[in-house]
């Protein structure tokens with residue numbers, strides 16, 4: 001990875017970029033319902049950069065709803081997701097499940113699931 | 125022979141739809157699931173023979189893949205049928221449990237693997253990172269490692285592996301649509317087989333079984349909890365991390381909301397409780413014969429009332445054949461009546 005392609009997302013100089021995240025993961029064998037809503041402006045810098053990096057790596061803004069929306073219910077026990085992101089001029093809102101989501105989206109989903117549980121542990 | 129290593133044809137979705145419509149048994153693979161599998165893995169190739177009536181029986185060989193904590197299936201084939209044990213416990217658990225399941229279906233129910241044609245059993249372990257789930261995707265089973273705190277490895281539990289494999293059996297029989305009541309029945313049959321096979325493997329009776337689902341995969345934070353109770357739906361867990369078990373044990377507390385595909389893992393508590401009652405009366409081994417006979421006669425959009433009718437009728441036919449005790453149809457009817465069915 002060359003220096004001109006940084007791992008972490010970099011906002012254009014002078015433009016404070018924040019991202020709003022609205023995530024829900026439900027169902028699965030355990031029938032979980034995990035929700036995480038955050039504005040990166042309100043998060044610690046380290047977590048905020050991590051999330052920007054995961055979002056960029058996921059290619060989520062390039063996905064079309066029709067690429068990932070399940071055509072019918074099932075298959076059995078997969079997680080079902082709703083994810084909305086708004087960042088600067090970009091916005092997306094998608095529904096998908098574990099098998100319709102591309103592999104590169106999963107690290108972001110796993111981290112958001114973890115953050116949802118962390119919030120719950122902290123009584124939020 | 126698995127589809128990944130033979131001469132294959134990609135079948136256009138319309139052909140699959142037509143095959144399914146004309147009732148070709150082997151075409152009853154959920155069309156949607158095939159579409160999703162293709163979407164997931166690119167143009168996943170489907171074995172033409174799977175969709176023809178002339179397919180020869182196979183040997184139900186086990187293949188365990190290590191996903192190596194990636195979000196991809198079938199990364200490394202680490203143990204195939206007859207191969208020596210791996211150094212990885214998760215691989216050996218998946219392999220051994222799949223063997224027990226294959227034997228149970230063959231010996232007890234006379235079924236030759238998932239499709240009754242000796243379909244190979246594909247199991248993926250170590251899927252993803254801290255993935256707290258297991259699923260059946262239409263042609264194989266996939267298990268995550270859990271987060272290590274709330275859940276441990278999902279392949280560690282015979283009833284979880286049985287539950288997922290049973291989704292495959294349901295797909296190749298009733299093919300119950302995975303939403304609302306037909307979806308809750310789909311979940312119910314998987315819990316029935318998960319419990320019945322665990323009891324069979326552990327030489328337990330209905331009386332001394334715990335009737336819990338998922339208790340073996342709870343991590344240190346929630347050790348002692350479970351995910352579902354067939355004996356007492358709604359009591360499996362109650363804690364700040366997972367909330368409270370939402371399963372009803374009677375139609376009067378039926379969940380009518382949109383979550384969980386209209387409650388597939390929620391309303392399954394109602395028929396689960398009925399199965400428990402029947403098993404306590406005639407024995408789990410006999411009850412499962414009735415349920416398996418019914419599964420082969422049910423259809424994709426069957427609802428709870430349909431299932432009650434078919435299960436009672438199966439009990440009657442098996443009583444006539446001397447396979448279950450006299451009085452079984454009455455027991456089944458009473459068990460469903462006690463949970464408010466039929467409505």
Ligand SMILES: [Zn+2]
Nearest residue numbers: 076077311314
């Ligand atoms: Zn299930």
